[in-house]
Amino acid sequence: MFDLTRHPHRRYNPLTREWVLVSPQRTERPWQGQMENVPEEHQLQYDPECYLCPGNSRVGGVRNPPYTSTFVFENDFAALRPDAPAGKLDQGGLLVAEGEQGISRVVCFSPRHDLTIAQMEVAELRQVVDTWTAQYVELGSLPFVNWVQIFENRGAQMGASNPHPHGQIWANAGAPNESMKEDRAQREYLREHGSCLLCDYLRLEIKSGERLICANDSFYALVPFWAIWPFETILISKRHTTGMDDFNKMERTGLADILKRMTSSYDKLFQISFPYSMGFHQRPTDGQAHPEWHFHGHFYPPLLRSAIIRKFMVGYELLAMPQRDITPESAGQRLRELVSNS
Numbered sequence: 135m136f137d138l139t140r141h142p143h144r145r146y147n148p149l150t151r152e153w154v155l156v157s158p159q160r161t162e163r164p165w166q167g168q169m170e171n172v173p174e175e176h177q178l179q180y181d182p183e184c185y186l187c188p189g190n191s192r193v194g195g196v197r198n199p200p201y202t203s204t205f206v207f208e209n210d211f212a213a214l215r216p217d218a219p220a221g222k223l224d225q226g227g228l229l230v231a232e233g234e235q236g237i238s239r240v241v242c243f244s245p246r247h248d249l250t251i252a253q254m255e256v257a258e259l260r261q262v263v264d265t266w267t268a269q270y271v272e273l274g275s276l277p278f279v280n281w282v283q284i285f286e287n288r289g290a291q292m293g294a295s296n297p298h299p300h301g302q303i304w305a306n307a308g309a310p311n312e313s314m315k316e317d318r319a320q321r322e323y324l325r326e327h328g329s330c331l332l333c334d335y336l337r338l339e340i341k342s343g344e345r346l347i348c349a350n351d352s353f354y355a356l357v358p359f360w361a362i363w364p365f366e367t368i369l370i371s372k373r374h375t376t377g378m379d380d381f382n383k384m385e386r387t388g389l390a391d392i393l394k395r396m397t398s399s400y401d402k403l404f405q406i407s408f409p410y411s412m413g414f415h416q417r418p419t420d421g422q423a424h425p426e427w428h429f430h431g432h433f434y435p436p437l438l439r440s441a442i443i444r445k446f447m448v449g450y451e452l453l454a455m456p457q458r459d460i461t462p463e464s465a466g467q468r469l470r471e472l473v474s475n476s
Contacts, residue, residue, distance in 0.1 A: 284301065
C-alpha cells in the first residue's frame with residue numbers, strides 16, 4: 135500500500151509545473167554528523183563601520199540620512215540599471231541575448247544594526263510592509279517595469295554582505311523565470327477550472343491541516359506539499375488579492391505579524407538567527423489585469439539538521455530534479471510545535 139510517509143515518490147508543484155522527489159525512507163540512515171549550534175557574534179545597535187547605518191557614508195561619499203524608520207536608496211552596485219542600452223543578439227535562436235532595463239534598490243528595515251525581522255516589533259514590521267507596498271506601486275508604475283521583486287537574503291550563508299536588517303527590490307523590464315512559470319500556471323488553471331489555483335490549494339491544506347504552521351486573520355503559513363528545501367514555507371493571503379497594494383490595513387498588519395511569527399519559529403528550530411531567502415510573488419506590473427494572481431510569499435531556508443548542516447543542490451538534483459528526505463508533513467509539524475510554544 136502506497137504510503138507518503140514511508141515510500142519514495144515525487145510531488146508536483148502546480149505553481150511551477152515541476153516535480154520534486156521525496157525519499158522519506160532516507161531519514162532512517164545513520165547520521166554521524168555533528169549537531170552543535172553556532173555561537174553568534176554580538177552586534178552593536180549602531181556600527182560606525184556599517185554603510186547601512188544612519189548617518190554613515192556609502193560608496194562615493196554618499197551619506198545616509200539620520201533615518202529613524204525604514205530607508206530606501208538606489209543600490210550602489212545595482213544589478214539592473216534604467217539607462218541600460220537596448221540591443222538584441224539572435225543567432226539562429228541558439229545564441230540569444232537582449233538588453234535589460236531595470237532598477238535595483240535597497241530597503242533598510244530599521245536604523246538598528248543588531249535587529250532581524252524576528253526581533254522587530256509588529257508595529258515596526260508594519261512600517262516595512264508599508265514601504266514595500268509604496269515601492270511596489272512606485273516602481274510598477276514606471277512604463278518599462280513589468281515585474282517588481284521584493285526579497286531578503288538573511289545571513290551570510292545566503293550571501294548577505296551586511297548583517298544590518300535590510301532587503302532588496304529589483305524591478306525588471308522582462309519577466310523573470312519564476313514569475314513566468316507561476317503566471318502561466320495560474321492563468322491556465324483559472325481558464326480550465328474557473329477558480330484560483332492558490333485559493334483551491336489553500337482549501338485543501340486547511341482541510342488536511344498536516345502542513346499548516348500558523349495563521350492570523352489575514353494569512354496562513356504552511357509547508358507546501360511540493361516543498362524542496364527542508365523547512366521551506368509559503369505564506370498565502372486568506373483573501374484573494376493580487377498584490378500588496380490591494381491590502382487593507384488589517385492585512386498589512388497581518389503580513390507583518392505572520393512574518394514575525396515565522397522568522398521567530400525558524401530561530402527556535404536550531405537556536406540561531408536562521409538564514410533564508412524570502413520574497414513575495416504578486417501580479418506583474420505590465421498594466422494588464424491579472425485576476426489569476428494570488429499574493430503569496432516564499433521562504434527558502436537552507437538548514438537541514440542543525441545550525442551547520444545545510445541542504446545543497448548536488449548530483450541528481452542538479453542533473454535531474456530536486457530531492458528531499460524530510461517530508462513536508464514532518465517539517466510542518468516541527469515548525470507548528472515551535473509556533474505553539476512561542
